[in-house]
Amino acid sequence: MKVQRRFNYTGRKKIKKSDVDITLVEQPGMPPRFEASLRLSGLGLPGDAPVFIEAYQSEIVERFDWGTLENRRTPDDTTLWSLDDTRPIRFRVKVVDPADDNGRLLAAAFGITPRGDEPGEEGREALITIATKNLGEVPYRIEFPDGRMIQLTVNSRIPYAKDRIMQEPIFQNLLFPAIIREAFYRIFFWAEGFPEGKPGDEEGDDESWQGRWLRFGKMLYGDMEYDPPADDINAIEEFIEKVVEAFSRNHRMCERLMDRLEGTR
Amino acid sequence: MNPIKLRRLNRLGINKFEEYLDHLRNPETDQQPPPFHLLEDIETSESLPWDAEIHQKSFQNLYELGQYLVPVIDQCDRRKITFDQGFWSWLGLFFFDQLCPIGNNGRRKPRLNYYYILSSDRRHQYRHVVRTAYLFVREHGENVFFMFCSPVHIWGDITEQLAARQYFLGCRGVMEAAGHLYFDRLRNSPRRGAAAKDKPGTVRRFGLVLKQFELTWDIFSLTGQKVLEILPREFDRFRVQEEGESRKTRSSFWRKFSWRRPSEAKPDLQ
Numbered sequence: 001m002k003v004q005r006r007f008n009y010t011g012r013k014k015i016k017k018s019d020v021d022i023t024l025v026e027q028p029g030m031p032p033r034f035e036a037s038l039r040l041s042g043l044g045l046p047g048d049a050p051v052f053i054e055a056y057q058s059e060i061v062e063r064f065d066w067g068t069l070e071n072r073r074t075p076d077d078t079t080l081w082s083l084d085d086t087r088p089i090r091f092r093v094k095v096v097d098p099a100d101d102n103g104r105l106l107a108a109a110f111g112i113t114p115r116g117d118e119p120g121e122e123g124r125e126a127l128i129t130i131a132t133k134n135l136g137e138v139p140y141r142i143e144f145p146d147g148r149m150i151q152l153t154v155n156s157r158i159p160y161a162k163d164r165i166m167q168e169p170i171f172q173n174l175l176f177p178a179i180i181r182e183a184f185y186r187i188f189f190w191a192e193g194f195p196e197g198k199p200g201d202e203e204g205d206d207e208s209w210q211g212r213w214l215r216f217g218k219m220l221y222g223d224m225e226y227d228p229p230a231d232d233i234n235a236i237e238e239f240i241e242k243v244v245e246a247f248s249r250n251h252r253m254c255e256r257l258m259d260r261l262e263g264t265r
Numbered sequence: 266m267n268p269i270k271l272r273r274l275n276r277l278g279i280n281k282f283e284e285y286l287d288h289l290r291n292p293e294t295d296q297q298p299p300p301f302h303l304l305e306d307i308e309t310s311e312s313l314p315w316d317a318e319i320h321q322k323s324f325q326n327l328y329e330l331g332q333y334l335v336p337v338i339d340q341c342d343r344r345k346i347t348f349d350q351g352f353w354s355w356l357g358l359f360f361f362d363q364l365c366p367i368g369n370n371g372r373r374k375p376r377l378n379y380y381y382i383l384s385s386d387r388r389h390q391y392r393h394v395v396r397t398a399y400l401f402v403r404e405h406g407e408n409v410f411f412m413f414c415s416p417v418h419i420w421g422d423i424t425e426q427l428a429a430r431q432y433f434l435g436c437r438g439v440m441e442a443a444g445h446l447y448f449d450r451l452r453n454s455p456r457r458g459a460a461a462k463d464k465p466g467t468v469r470r471f472g473l474v475l476k477q478f479e480l481t482w483d484i485f486s487l488t489g490q491k492v493l494e495i496l497p498r499e500f501d502r503f504r505v506q507e508e509g510e511s512r513k514t515r516s517s518f519w520r521k522f523s524w525r526r527p528s529e530a531k532p533d534l535q
Contacts, residue, residue, distance in 0.1 A: 012481065052483070060387055061432035063485060081348060082431070084387040096483045103438075103486035110480075252386070259389065262377060 013043055015093055015109035022053075022091050022114045031085050033078040034114065038066070038093060045069055045095055045106050052094045057083050069095060089114065127212055128179065130165055132156040140175065142182050149209050150183055173257040177244045183213050184240045188228070220246035268318040269305065271341065273351035274358065278309030279382060282358055286382075289365075289375050296372055299361045310355060315341045319356075324363060327394065327413035327424075331402030338399055348390075350383045356395045357381035363417040364394055380420065391428040394420060401428065405440045408489075411448035411455045422460040423447065426468045430475075432485075441489025442496070443471060446503040456503060465499035474500075 019039040024032045036053055047070030055062045062082050067073030083089055091112040097104040128150045135141055135155040143151045152175070154161040164171050187210045218224045220243045228239040248254065274282060285300050303309040317340040324330040334356075338346065346352045357364065358381070365375045375381070379389045383396060391397050394417075401409045412424045433439055447459040447468060461467050474496065475484055482495065493504065 050486075052485070056432075058388065059430045059432060061435070063432075063435060081344070082387060094483050096486055103483045103488075103491060105481060105483055108480075256386075259377070259386075 012105045013045070013095075013107035015040065015043070015095070015107050017109055017112055020091075020093055020109055020112050022112055024089065024114045027079065031080050031083065034080065034091075035078070036066070036074075036091075036093075038072065040069055040093075040095065040107070043069070043095065043107050046098055047071075048098045049106055050096045050098060052096065054092050054094065055080050055083060055089055056092065057087055057089060066093075068098075127209075127216060128152055130154065130162055132161050142179060144186070144209075150179075150213075152179060169256045169260040173251075173253040173260075176251075176253065177248055180244050180247055181240060184217060184243065187213060188230075188236045188240075217243040220250070222246070268320045271313055271315070271317045271319055271337070271352075272304065272310045272355055273313060273349060274303060274310050274355045275351060278303045278306075279351065279354050281309060282354060282382060283378060286375050286378055289373050299358065301358070301361075304355060304359060311351070313341065313352070317341055319359065321359070324417050326415060327398040327417055328402060328410050330360070330363075330395065330417055331398035331413060334395070334399040335403045339403070348383075350385060353383035353393050353396045354381065357383075357393065360395060360417070366418050376420070391431050392420070392425075397424075397428050400434055401440075404434055405437065405444075408437075408441050408444040411444055411459075414454055421455075423455055423468050426460070426472055430472050436485050436487070438487040438489045438492050439475060439484055442492035443468070445489060445493060446471070446500060459503065466502050470499065471496075 021037040023035045025035060026032050034055065038051070038053075040051070047068060049069045051066040051069060051072065053064045053066050055064075060082050062080055064075050064078055065073070066075070080089065091114065092108060092110045093112065094105055095107040096102075097106055130152050131154070133153050133156055135153065135157075139155050139158065141153045143153050152165070154165055158164070165175070215224075217239070218226060221239060226239075228235040230236075281300060281303055285297070288294060289296055317337050319337055322333060324333065341352075361381065364381060365373045367373055377392070378384075379386075379392050380394050383393045384390055398413050401412060412427055415421050415424075427433055427440075427443060433443075446466075447456050448454075449456045458464065459468050462469065464470075475492075478484060478495065484492075487495075493500075
């Protein structure tokens, strides 16, 4: 059995995520800025230790000098110029040894999600869950295990399958259009349809997975009022294809796929 | 050629530049000269509020290009231009003859568009040759000569590995240490084997090891000397003992006439 051990040779202290509040603030015509509230008083570290907040996405980092533990100072401008605001932004907080050229971390918190961006929080609706299971020779399957959520089940024989789905553009860009198509075909053509009528109907169940997906589809289609006529197969298929096209366009799926393929050649 | 004022390509100008790049990639068609007229055509470009002027000069390497651009571009408002796709794409076109020269077969062979046209995807922006050369030379001066000492049209693996970690731009000590490790001052070029794959102590490993260090060190605060101190033993083969000493001389000499005291062995942090 492989045992993973972690060492903390330098005695770095952990800043609890609950002691850090970060909120992204939209700015018209500009990238978002952020506001941060830090509770670092109980760390027992030198008051002149510098504090930094870093916003990051993979290899892109924007760093902000937050003064010292004793004398915290919010920068005038916390606009995230270098980051892509269409992708998740994470933060880390660092307290650094004040000794010259040392650079040792005295305390840190990594992977902080800004408020309102956490999965399942208000303002965001999860549309799919990901699970792994041995599927023999089938790479993946779209399932509806409890009728409440679509589940993408990836074959557990694929190493790091879940991580790859979450991070790899090749997997995502090939899979996602197919998932969207299958979800909407299920909604419109399967006997179960909506659990209790259509969303918007008096008896409609807007919080069903079908309701959430249809809202998502209408948003991409560009008309929240539009319902394709139930007896017009062509109109339904056209709706589904437009949703797939809009989703692919918004995420530049083909371009990203080509870039990735170019990078692995 | 007389100097011209810096401008930016507008959407139409960028589209036409993209069309030209696509056209170059088509093996069936005769290649046309670069559409330099887009640079000053008011239909395809826009003026900038600064008086910066630029000359068409020939550069030995990307470092020279970066050096030349620093005082020119610094006349502009840096915040406004850093992510301006039109601005950098204009420069990509301005220097296109050097960025994508005509090959021995009489044809140009362009790389992906984002080497010349600044990508709107932040993850690819480091591949804009002109912009990355300018940003790194501006921040790190001679310490990054080893990254940009190749001819202007070559984007080497050392450049790719270090520039891809875009936050290294703000890590003075890290870049100083990288220059110390991977630049052979005697040969005035990167050390042999610095860009090798799957070998200890190479540029690839440098990036990965520093990533591990981020849990313990604030790499933005580290000095170059400190980075060299904390790097594990696998980097010894690139560590320079004395200024101007080439690795070949050093390694052959020390292999014969040195031994490692057990007490001097550095802990391997991997």
